[in-house]
Amino acid sequence: MQDSNKLLQQAQREIEASSKTSPTAAGPAEGHTAPSDAHIDALNEVFALFRINYHNQYYKAYSDGAVLGQIKKLWLESLQRFEPDTIRRGAREVIETSEYLPTLNKMMVACQGDPRKxxxxxxxxxxxxxxxxxxxxxxxxxxxxxxxxxxxxxxxxxxxxxxxxxxxxxxxxxxxxxxxxxxNGETLTAPDTPALPEHTETPLSNEENLRRMQALRESLDI
Known part of the structure; x- marks a missing residue:
């Protein structure tokens, strides 16, 4: 397989002029929010990557342009729960680990990643x-x-x-x-813990308290 970063760069060049319109973003289905332009861009890049990497499989599976448009809508609706960069990462993982054009389910698993790692x-x-x-x-x-x-x-x-x-x-x-x-590579810092005081004071003894009280009385002449 070709290097995924090179594939992504090629895909980005190919969709540069049409990234906003490719998966025909008609009105969203009831109960779903409209996908963002960033999600549409990411999905277009994913399909461009698949087209380049799985050339023959891709054209066999998506030979009908109208059907491809409906498939993209379905994928977009299912994948928009993920961040755009997560969708891109999932696509790179798929093409690096599988010789076969992925199903939507496999793509979602790739986007979810393995938290245990x-x-x-x-x-x-x-x-x-x-x-x-x-x-x-x-x-x-x-x-x-x-x-x-x-x-x-x-x-x-x-x-x-x-x-x-x-x-x-x-x-x-x-x-x-x-x-x-x-x-996706972000490092979360540990929660801030309250800082300990630089100096801790030892409670005064009863004798020292009495001595200081006597000194205060003498200074006030009482």
Whole structure:
């Protein structure tokens, strides 16, 4: 297979003039938000990469232009939950690991990545960790900073006072986005812990307190 970076550069040149219009972005289906231009660009790059890398398979599978347009709409609707860079990364992973034109399901798996390779728990295990972590949260030994930041974004009180049925979907949404950022190469810093004072004072003894009190009385002449 050709180097994926070279393929991506070639694909970008090929779609430069039509990236905004290729997957005919007609009105979104009910219940779905309209895809962004960045997502449309990313999907066009993905299909250009597939066309270059899987040339014969591509034209055999997508010989009908009208059908291809409908397929792109379906892919765009399913993949727009991911960031555009995640979609590009998923495509590069597919062409580097498979000799066959991917299905939408395989593409989604590639976009999701393998969180375990980055030390990330599955969403439900992360949710349990966030709910059970004692306060102060910043001093807890988190399995990964993504769990802490997902909990903070969800609101700690909301997690502790709501049922799992209500709270878990909110937490999972934040956590999956953070996992996506980590898988894409971002490093999340550990939560800030309160700084210890530079100097600690030892409480005065009773004798020293009495001595200072006597000195104060003498200075005030009382």
């Amino acid at each position: 980055h030390g990330l728990k599955d969403p439900h295990s992360a949710y349990v960790e966030a709910c059970q972590a004692p306060s102060p949260k910043t001093t807890f030994q988190w399995s990964h900073p993504a769990v802490y930041y997902a909990g903070r974004a969800s609101d700690w009180y909301f997690l502790s006072s709501s049922t799992e049925r209500t709270a878990f979907p909110v937490f999972a949404q934040h956590y999956k986005r953070l996992c996506e950022r980590v898988i």
